[in-house]
Amino acid sequence: MTTATIAGPHDALQTQARWQWAEIAFWLATLLPFILAPDYLLLASQVAIAALFVLSLDLILGFAGIVSLGHAAYFGLGAYTAGIVSKWGWGEPLTGLLIAGLVAGAFGYLTSFIVARFRHLPLIMITLGIGLLLQEAANSASWLTGGFDGLQGIHTWPIAGKFHFDLYGYTAYGYALAVLFLIFLGARRLTLSPFGLALRGIRDNGERMRAIGAPTRSHIRTIYTIAGMIAGIAGAVLAQTTETVSLEVLGFQRSADVLVMLILGGAGRLYGGLLGAIVYMVARDRFSGLNPQYWYFWIGLLLIAVVLVLPNGLFGGLSLLTRRTKAAS
Amino acid sequence: MQRLLCGLAGCALALLGVEAANAQDAVKIGLIMPYSGQFADTAAQMDNGIKLYMKQHGDTVAGAKIELVRKDTGGIAPDLAKRLAQEAIVRDHADILAGFVLTPNALAAADVSAEAKKFMVVMNAATSIITTKSPYLARTSLTTPQLNYTLGTWAAKNGIRKIYTMVSDYGPGIDAETWFQKGFKDAGGEIVGSVRFPVANPDFSAFVQRAKDSNPDAIYVWVPGGAQPAAVGKALAERGIDASRTKVLGQDALTAESALKSMGDQALGIIMVANYDYNLDSPTNKDFVKAYNDEFHRNPDFFSVGGYDGMHLVYAALQKAGGKTDGDSLIAAAKGMAWESPRGPMSIDPETRDVVQTVHIFKVEKVGGELRNVEIDKVPNVKDPGHKTN
């Protein structure tokens, strides 16, 4: 993070909070698939959902240093909530989204009390345990969740009564993108605030933060709840746009995937996570199309290559590149 | 904003329309299966069955060339399966969706089949409700109730009075347990106890001991394919259950080839119900097994035959519909279709669009020094009893 002169933390934050042209270009580019690649809108909508999920993990991992191997618990909880609400007759997407977010956020709040008390390996195992337990519970409660077969009978009503979810994915991508953008704005504001600075302090040196009197546990609980809520919203968007939910939304595979996407893109930068999601999802789609049986191999090589060459993830590599070109010019 | 969207949609559709006009001479089939991941072997077998059928019958039907578009779901991923089905139709212009090893994926893709009005052939997924999700869907594999209800009835009528059931605690396992118990009780038998094991269970000894404690005439086991059948077989033997005295009953995967190799002689006497096994003694099957071995150097299983017969249905339906590829024509042609398959005579029920076939009962015996599933009984023309309650 380069800052010229620091005239005080508030000024520094204000400088960072200004929108750079690269950011504006990025968000405009997300509209391109509508025009350039209308056949790929469904893939694009799932990339947007993944990006939102990665964003929620970035908030706790990249900014507060909480490594979670069970973040899919909140994603899945949001997905099932939205699905069940729709199945029981209320298919309005926006309110369904809010309800899912609240439920996931509430669970995030409850579990944050446990999470805030541990670090490192114990924390990783506890988050893993939470995810696995929730998945088992969902399997057992098949009267509610549909069990292995998945939730049936989800029907999402058209947004605002007009935009119905079509086969080509126009509405799906538009919806997912809009949700992603709005929440991103909120997350950006949050991380570039004093609270965001405090989180980074906790990530880097929790003891020191406590020594200067920061309420670290309360901060961790807050960000964990928020991240849970956002993950739940991402899950809800998935449930609403695909009208399917099954046990794997809570699974270890999903938690591992989102972690990989975040580290690949670069944690702690917000855009890193988005980039990681885009690259991973698109690479997976391409490799899987080329070589359905062994695409794992190429993804594995990609991950190893990225870690060897780009220690701060793809985004770290990109910012290094831009810094070098700026210095060279 | 809405007008802009509509405009864009209109342009896109126009573009698609132009493309579609040129693609009339090929009939594309979107094959959606878990080509990678833990179910990859089942997809490989199914794909082999499809390839063999096409090799034997050529790749042209009713004047059109058949093209396969393969898409990988990687395992249980209904959101991905749905997207792949949509992409197959929208991007690749597939007229038919086929494959489907796993129920959640089949259910998700069925929604697409219903909305886009495309013919869909399910070649493995075995849950009853799948065929109700789309009026354009036909199944050529089996249903769990079809096999297990038959086995339950057979068991009660063949000298087993008290049975203990053990199944995996998830959809298909619970399905199997429900229908087996129903068949068994309807025919006068008594269930002395039951237990469900966790899905990814590595160690069965505790459950086997519970079964042993209740002293049954027989034990019914249902586990998914993979590592578990052999592990269960070994656990049964290790806890002292002799399959030739306390009968062990199960469904197809329990005595699959690899499971038998791992269990060894401990598997002798296990009774199994299936719609197909490569040991079936009929000329049609013998030819099929020989051709399969020549081509792929391994024996076919019920996944292979699901794919093989699925392709037969596609070809026959296209033929009967005179080359028309829309959903209504194809499903109308498919209803009531009957033919002789390597598994025996089979047909597609015109009301439910589900498979009607002979259910075989096998026993593990030593034939020529090797362990094989030998057919000891069969029940012809079994419809899916699960539909009666729908």
Added chain:
Amino acid sequence: MPPAFGVLFDGIAYGMLLFLLSVGLSVTLGMMNFVNLAHCSFAMLGGYVTVTLMNFFGWPFFATLPAAFIVAAAASVVLERSIFRRFYHASDLDQCLLTIGVVFVSIAAAAYIYGTDEQPVQLPDFLRGSINFAGLNFAVYRLFLIAVALVITILLVAALEMTRFGAQVRAAVNNQRMARGLGIDVDTLFAVTFALGSGLAGLGGALAIAMVGLDPSFAFTYLIYVLIVVSVGGLGSIAGSFAAAMLLGVSDIAGKYYVPAIGSFLIYLVMMVLIMARPTGIFGRRQA
């Protein structure tokens, strides 16, 4: 004897297997803090070595066991020297990503070479079946497994407590900086320990085939169990891994026998309770 004893015996055998698979990771994680999520890929490699040697080259089962150990250890040396050693001071996350990449590659390679089917292995006749004792059945293979694991445990503990190498390992686990300061070549020590740990995992993988089966997803499936054993037992502690493996194996089996309805929850609940009660593990001394 009540049947519960037979069941507990099986649980102990399962625990022993988990111990063999986990002990290597516990020591290397405790010593170098290197998060090696590819640990079970070495186990899987050992399993496939046994399968190949037995099914393609006709080797007897016992001869394949040391081969599994050696090949897994050798593979780990190659990976460690070429790639892993650059990451000892990298962040936990980078280590995770790197080793997950290795896992993906290993799973795809195994699927490519061997197919995704279950690998059958024909045990020698005297290892099959069970012994009837006091009215209970004890599987011969599980007796064998327990025997092997006990021998290895004794060897490990002896090596750790009574040899110079062992003393150096204990020192490096306890306080790496101090050990370096005293002139201990921690890097070579770590390479040797890493090889040893991976070799043991390979042996565990070979022994696992006849009990829980082998297919390409082994590397991921057992990773979770191994992580549970390592975190509950405490990093860098052989006694901890042993105790945790026993505890988890037995409670898993006992839970399934007495209360099957919660069978699948139990192992995760036990893990979480133990970790929350003792975050550094049963015998752990350091924070991860």
